[in-house]
Amino acid sequence: MGMTIDYGQLVMDNEFAAMIKHAVQGVPVNDETLAVDVMHEIGIGKDYLAHEHTYKHMQSQSQSRLIDRRTREYWEAKGSTDIFQRSMEQARYILENHKPEPISDSALAEMRSIVEEAEKELGVSPASGRSDT
Numbered sequence: 001m002g003m004t005i006d007y008g009q010l011v012m013d014n015e016f017a018a019m020i021k022h023a024v025q026g027v028p029v030n031d032e033t034l035a036v037d038v039m040h041e042i043g044i045g046k047d048y049l050a051h052e053h054t055y056k057h058m059q060s061q062s063q064s065r066l067i068d069r070r071t072r073e074y075w076e077a078k079g080s081t082d083i084f085q086r087s088m089e090q091a092r093y094i095l096e097n098h099k100p101e102p103i104s105d106s107a108l109a110e111m112r113s114i115v116e117e118a119e120k121e122l123g124v125s126p127a128s129g130r131s132d133t
Contacts, residue, residue, distance in 0.1 A: 007091035008084050015066045015087075022062040033057065066090070 027033070038053045048054055066086050068075050081089075103111075119126055 007095070008087035011087040011091045011094070012066060012083060015064060019062045019064065 035053055035057075038048070038051055042048055042051060066083050068081075068083075068086075116126070118124075
């Protein structure tokens with residue numbers, strides 16, 4: 001069948017899905033987020049990005065670990081890695097360090113029950129040599 005998988009792409013897809021999930025929650029619009037008082041304080045043509053209010057609310061936005069939003073100079077100083085290189089590094093880290101929680105005996109029994117029911121329903125004999133442990 002020739003199935004292949006790209007771990008870096010999986011990590012990127014996970015990041016993109018998290019960003020989309022965050023975006024579809026919507027943006028709250030209220031007195032605090034509109035910051036009209038901050039606009040009056042700073043004035044026309046001034047630097048809103050450096051204001052504490054902007055920094056505070058920036059933290060509630062999507063926080064990508066893979067998309068580098070820093071300056072080009074910083075990116076170059078840190079090795080000029082692209083998103084795929086960072087994704088592959090993250091995938092390697094996950095593969096080397098992730099310790100999943102073991103599946104409970106009751107969950108394993110439920111999964112085994114579902115497989116056995118499907119085998120009966122489809123008239124498929126259980127795989128020979130299968131271990132039910």
